Amino acid sequence: MDSFVEKDLKYCWHPFTQMKDYESLPPILIDSAKGAKLFESNGNYYYDTISSWWCNVHGHNHPKINAAIKEQLKSFSHVMFAGITHKSAIALSEKLVSITPANLRKVFYSDNGSTSVEVAFKMSFQYWQNIGEKDKTKFVSLDAGYHGDTVGAMSVGGISDYNRVFKPLFFESYKVPSPYCYRCPMGKDRRSCDIDCIAPLEEILKNNGKEIAAFILEPLMLGAGGIIIYPKEYLERAAQLAKKHNVHLIADEVATGFGRTGKMFACEHAGVEPDFMCLSKGITSGYLGLAATLTTEKIYEAFYDDYEKMTAFFHGHTYTANALACSAAVASLEIFESENTLEKVGNLTGVLRDGLCRMKELELVGDVRQIGLIGGVELVKDKKSKEPFDLGRRIGYEVYKEGLKRHLFLRPLGNVIYFFPPFCIKKEELQYVLDNTIEIIENLDS
Ligand SMILES: Cc1ncc(COP(=O)(O)O)c(C=O)c1O
Known part of the structure; x- marks a missing residue:
């Protein structure tokens, strides 16, 4: 075993990993990365089919982002963001406000997806307190949603085998069935339903709206819940209901944002x-940790008063608006324009669609789902009855292991294999990824 990997096993504890698995298959030591590929020191490579946990957009080692970070480094890398500001954060805020929905006017920074969600919860909660609606303290979420691993974010996420142990820590929240068409919670068929799964949300908002601060959801795609892609009509109706019942709508675009769904943000589809x-x-x-929670002028105004009124938002993180991260983000947004990135995404979606259509015919594939450059493949034990594989069977892990032999770094979500490649991937590279995944699935035993 490589001496670095030996040291890794001695000192490092990896996320979302049963470390014992590394006894038979240790972590891969990546030496360099370029575009859609990750390289080992011996030249062997893997396609980063999931964009390094969904964050890489333009590919690894992009010269323009490298240059922007180096430029920022020449002056400073980080300063605190209370009492101090800097040009990279200002430029990024202006840009974010200009590309997100028109009502969003203020940007609050933190450093990862979970904290961006915690910030939204706390702002929503405090908004209602600040304006005297003291009873509005609860949240509603989808039962297959995922919003991060901090305790607040877990409280509104789906309960799975992965987080059940923490359940006693969660704050109470209302959960509604997810718009999961393949396994419809209402027993309907998408071709004839009228988004009937919105009814439980409507019921809760109608009966309990007075005590609900916000409804949170991932627009159009429940990512970690299993790449569950749902109709835009659900999002439209949910937004209308939230408005009608005076409940905030929190759109968690941590995974869907920045072009993934074919538009800059998934909310735009609806x-x-x-x-x-x-x-x-x-x-x-995919360069540096950064997050932003955007909100409206109206919400911001409810915090704006004389200090002694204590209406300020007393929340912050040491690395809020880190200058290196902000400069990378500004460069990334410039690339969207200079390289017509959304057009590139559009050109690749057909390749993904064709590959998924072929997968749909395979014996162990129950459902395939796609939006933009995200594709999900749900493996099932029995196609007819939709009987899922027992999680202990680790069918997804088997696909992962086989993928490594074919230069694919796939990282399934339970029984769901998915594709979330960097937008720089070439058509023939994506084709290679899809063709090889098909062969792997064909060779699996139920
Ligand atoms: C929709 C969504 N929200 C929040 C998060 C949490 O982000 P982070 O892992 O950066 O805390 C994730 C991560 O997968 C996510 O997919």
Whole structure:
């Protein structure tokens, strides 16, 4: 075993990992990365099919982002963001306000997706306190949603085998069934339903709206819940209901933001203007930790008063608006314009669609789902009955292991294999990824 990997096993504890798995398959030591590929020191490479946990946008080692960070380094790398400001944060804020829905006018920075969600919760909660609506203290979320691993974010996420142990720590929240068409919670068929799964949300908002601060959801795609892509009509109706019942809408675009769904933000597909939008992951194109929570002038105004009224938002993180991260984010947004990135995404979606259509025919594939450059493949034990694989069977892990033999770095979500490649991936590279995944799935035993 490589001596670095030996030291890794001695000192490092990896996220979302049963470390014992590394006894048979140790972590891969990446030496360099370029575009859509990750390289080992011996020249062997892997396609980063999931954009390094969904954050890489323009590909690894992009010269323009490298240059922007180096330029920022010449002056300073980080200063605190209370009592002090800097040009990279100002430029990024102006840019974010100009590309997100028109009602979002203020940007609050933090450093990862979970904290962007915590900020939205706390702002929503305090907004209602500040304006005297003291009973509005609860949250509603989807039962297959995922918003991060901090305790607040877990409280509104789905309960799974991964986080059940923490349940006693969660704050109480209302959960509504997810718009999961393949396994419809209402037993309907998408072709004939009228978004019937919105009814439980409507019921809760109608009956309990007075005590609800906000409804949070991932627009159009429940990512970690299993790449569950749902109709835009659900999002439209949910936004209308939130407005009608005086409840904030928090759009968690941590995964869907920055072009992933074919538009800059998933909310655009439904013309929805949320009260809060949470952004992270792709914001720096996968270079540095940064997050932003955007909100409206109206919400901001409710915090704006003389100090002694104690209405300020007393929340912050040491690395808030880190200058290196902000400079990377500004460069990434410039690349969207100079390289017509959204057009590139559009050109790749057909390749993904064709590959997914072929996968749909395979014996162990129950459902395929796609939006923009995100594709999900749900493996099932029995196609007819939709019987899922037992998680202990680790079918996804088997695909992962086989993928490594074919230069693919896939990282399944349970029984769901998915594709979330950097936008710089070439058509023939994506084709290679899809063709090889098909062969792997074909060779699996149920
Ligand atoms: C929709 C969504 N929200 C929040 C998060 C949490 O982000 P982070 O891992 O940066 O805390 C994730 C991460 O996967 C996510 O997909």
